[in-house]
Amino acid sequence: MQPRDVKTKADAKAIIEERNASQIKVGVFDIDGVLRGKYMSRSKFLSALDGGFGFCDVVLGWDSNDQLYDNVDYTGWHTAYPDAWVNIVPDSCREIPSEGNTLFFLCEFTGPAETICPRGLLRRVLERADGLGFNALAACEFEFFLFEETPKSVRDKHYQQMTSITPGFFGYSVLRSSVMAEFYNDFMHYCNAMDMPMEGFHTETGPGVLEAALAVDSALNAADKAALFKTFTKVYAQRNGMMATFMAKWSADYPGQSGHMHVSLHKKDGTSAFYDEAGGEHKMSETMRHFIGGQQALMPEFLAMIACTVNSYTRLIPGAWAPTAASWGIENRTCALRAIPGSPKSQRVEYRISAADINPYIALAAALASGLWGIENKMEPDAPIAGTAYDVEFSPERTLPATLIDAAGRLRASKAARELFGDAFVDHYAATREWEEREFRKAITDWELQRYFEII
Template identity: 70%
Template sequence: MQPRDVRTAEDARRIVEERGLDHVRVAVFDIDGIMRGKYMAREKFLSALEAGFGFCDVVLGWDSNDQLYDNTKFTGWHTAYPDAPVRILPESCREIPFEDGMLLFLGEFAERGEEVCPRGVLRRVLERAGRLGYDVNAAAEFEFFLFEETPHSVREKNFRNLVNVTPGFFGYSMLRSSVHAEFYRELLDTARRMDFPIEGLHTETGPGVLEAAIGVDGALAAADKAALFKTYTKVLAQRRGWMATFMAKWSPEWPGQSGHLHVSLKGRDGRPGFHDPAAAHGIGDLMRWFIGGQQALMPELLSMIACTVNSYTRLIPGFWAPTQASWGVENRTCALRAIPGSAKSQRVEYRVAAADINPYVALAAAIGSGLWGIEHRIEPTPPVEGNAYEKEFPDGLALPRTLGEAADRLRTSGAARDLFGDAFVEHYAATREWEEREHRKAITDWQLQRYFEII
């Protein structure tokens, strides 16, 4: 039996027993999209297939640096960090190519934890789409920088003077990709074998920067694939003595790293929902309202997409990142790019997203806001023609400038509470407020250089 054939708990039991595995790997993704997991003994895993298992809920109560939130209700010292039930997802079964047949299974939090679980919130948004009569397809594409560094060396250097795997500019370089063909091949093969296949992989403009486009799938599976891609790209890089970063912007000298999301709808009859051959650019009512909802709610939901303090260093004019909730047809200066084409290929590209996204949370925002637009028949502004950076927009379309401001907009958003639930909005907003507060404690190099001697 092959991992891709696993669909049920019985299938999962069978493949583990066929392989004679003493342990399997199980994992969940936390609020920041970081993979957390462990090896689990076979007998415990087989039992957990039916009854679930307990996972310390601290993984929903700490930040990316394992520091405990002091402002959340879901968990904390006041609850004593109990185990939270997790259900195993048999259909998520994957073989880890470099672990001698080892299997990986994803899980998601159940019961009360489901209210704040990133995968759970996306699933609820997709259930909403189902009630409206639509299925959602999605795909992610990521830019990431590669360095000839290790986790030890970057700390020894205090993250300065890092060595990229290649120098200078050279987008779409056949030279660079041929010189490092072994890494490209390993990444492509791992992605194929772990079921997050890459449609396109190439160098971008900048030192050691690559872009990968992951194949389209149903939105929940697409989020799984995006999250796994980020994790295992970093794993493969570190296994060869390199490092990959998915920060929104790691250097002021280079553009930020995108994490664009492509979304389309289809009816339960399988027919694409966005394409109308009689409409301008083929953009029918459904697609127009979907864009209208995305545009209207983007300022309120931005913290779900621009989720780190660093995210906001990317959202500046002239660096291929939007600064307003703008949209246009085939316009890469806009936050939303309508991509016309055939009925099958027509879609919306959610370009405000960077590589640092939690794919589950970001897709929940991108899809949920579009569904809200359909439900309320929200008309977008006229599409931008030309450079969106030079256009005037209504005040209501300006994006928050900081993570703290964005978190506050989310907390007070009635639409967000309707789409994602009060528990998720309260918990997620609190985690972003914590992140902003941690940032304000830092004494940066810029502050030292500017004030240490002169002020």
Template identity: 65%
Template sequence: MSRLQAREIESVEDARRIVEQRGLSHVKVGMYDIDGVMLGKYMRREKFFASLEKGFQFCDVVLGWDSKDELYDNVHYTGWHTGYPDAPLRIVPESCREVPAEGDMLLFLAEFEGAAEAICPRGVLRRILQRAAGMGFRAHGALEYEFFLFDETPDSIREKGFRNLKPFTPDMMGYSMLRSSVHAELYHELLALAEAMDFPIEGLHTETGPGVLEVAIAVDEALAAADKGALFKTFTKVWAQRRGLMATFMAKWSPDYPGQSGHIHLSLTHAESGESAFFDAAAGHCMSDLQRHFVAGQQQLMPELLAMLAPTVNSYTRLIPGFWAPTDATWGVENRTTALRVIPGSATSQRVEYRLGSADANPYLAMAAAIGSGLYGIEHRLEPDEPITGNAYDQSHPSHQSLPRTLWEAAQRLRGSRAARELFGDDFVEHFAATREWEERQFRRHITDWELDRYFEII
């Protein structure tokens, strides 16, 4: 019997067989929490085989705490009032990945079931894609990420109090062939890791800023694309730390440099024919009626769903004019100053780029918001505003295009959105809005250096 490869796994039986073939005593099983942080454990082979058939249990506190393991005090799904019981999960056989740094080790993703499925990030996206299927569409996506590399370790950044950090390379050298050639071995390692773990990189280059890189991940069906994005973020951090470096995907780590985006390229095809639902050779910019409605839905719901694409307090420091991040719910054709960029092309390349998202967003929730709002536009036959030509930052826009300016405001817009509740369910909206309110409250408990410098002596 031939030796199975991770990418060939499609069923429970395949998953059993590849573990047996490799003689593994344990495998890795991981899932993603509400912030997009990967959690998991090594699971003994016999337990893994049983879990493939019947699922397994995991303490639901992972859906009830923040990115610093602090317990939410304002959510209903779980908490001290429930006693933090176990929640059921199922293993996703087709998510099997190699873990190159660990020999023959394999990694499988899992997702929550039962009551927890309503707020499981992967489950939220999966339900949106089921909605698309019910409308006769298949969604495809690709994620682009910017991230900064530092010549630091988890210990050194804390010893420095996160100040005076040393970027991996100095100066502003976007698209630098010099940098990528001098550090070619490091680039090759990242490219090889991405191939081995099935989140292949289509493009890798330096961006504007010291030590900043941009990666474009290959297109795939939307759920697989979100898996690729989530795994890329996790294992890029692993790769960097194993080499004495650190990678950050926070939206903006310094006021002196542009923020870090998480752009999403999206297209729809007709499920039966496989043909593009966005391409119309006879239409202006080859933009079909369906694509126009899709963009209209994205534009109209952007202010209501912003918390899903800009989920941290830090996200909103990026959304300022002149730093390559959109500040209003605008769209244009091949316009990188707008929030939505329609990219005309062929039947295989016609798409829309959702440029609003930041690198700190949970890939599953960002993708769900970007696709779900587009489907909403098709369902309601919405029409977009006039496209923006020229610099969107220099133009005034209608009030309905204004985006929330803080995480708290974004959480309130999400909580009050009928469309969000229709798309994602009441349980998710209530839970996620509450977690964002918690995040903002945590921030308000702290005194910033700016406040001390501004008020300590003079006021």
């Protein structure tokens, strides 16, 4: 039996017996999209497969630097950090190429923790889509920089003067990919083996920056693959003497790193809900139009779920290949939403506001839920923008929050967010973003020292 043939608990037990596996690796994604997990003995795993197991709920109560939130209700010193229950997801079974006979399974929080679990959030949004008669498809594409560095060397260098794997600006370079052919081919085989295959892989503009377009799948599977891709790209890189970063923007000298999401809806009979042969020049159905209308209307309120770090907002400036308002257009890469006409199979929306730093579960939940809300409320979008969106003067309702703290406040106040995601998630997630901004405000940056140290 192959890992991706595993669909049920019985299948999971069978493959473990067949391989005589002595330990299994399990993991769950936290609020920031960081994979937290451990190895389990065979007997412990088989027991947990049937009844779940306890996982310290601190992973929902700390940030990406393991610092404890002091502003959330779900967990904290006031609850003494008990275990939260998690279920193993049998059909997430994978083989980690670098770990021989070790199998890997994703987990998902259940019980009270399920209300703030990122994977649980997306699953509930997809249940809403199912209730409306739709199946959602998605695919993520990530840009990431690679450096000839180690976790120790970047700290020794204070993240300055790092050596990228290739020099210069050289997007779509056949020269670079041919010189590094062994790396490209080995990494693509690694991703295929973990069931996170790429449809495309190429250099982007900047020293050592690559772009990987993951294959389309059902939305939950696509989120699993995207989240795992970010983690195991870092694993692969570090095991080969390199480091990868998925920051939205790591240097003022180079473009930011996108994490665009492609989404579409299909009806239960398998036909496209976005394509309409009678839909004019672009064959756009009323459903697709209302979907875009909802995404456009709610983007300012949901931005914290997409632009989720302080660093995210350094990318959202004019001329940086990133949108600056809740705009849309047909095949327009200066807009936040790019409607892509095509065949019934390919017609879709590219959600371009997102960077590579997204938590794929939370970001896809926001992109899909806002579109479903638009369908339910028959939201009409603005007229599509032709030409550059950077020259358009947008109304206040289309203007995006400029900082993470502002975005968190918009999310906290959003009635639509509370309807779509629940009060527990909105309150917890908004608090974590407010914490993130507060942590940043403690920092003294190089810019401040250079600007103020002598002169002021």
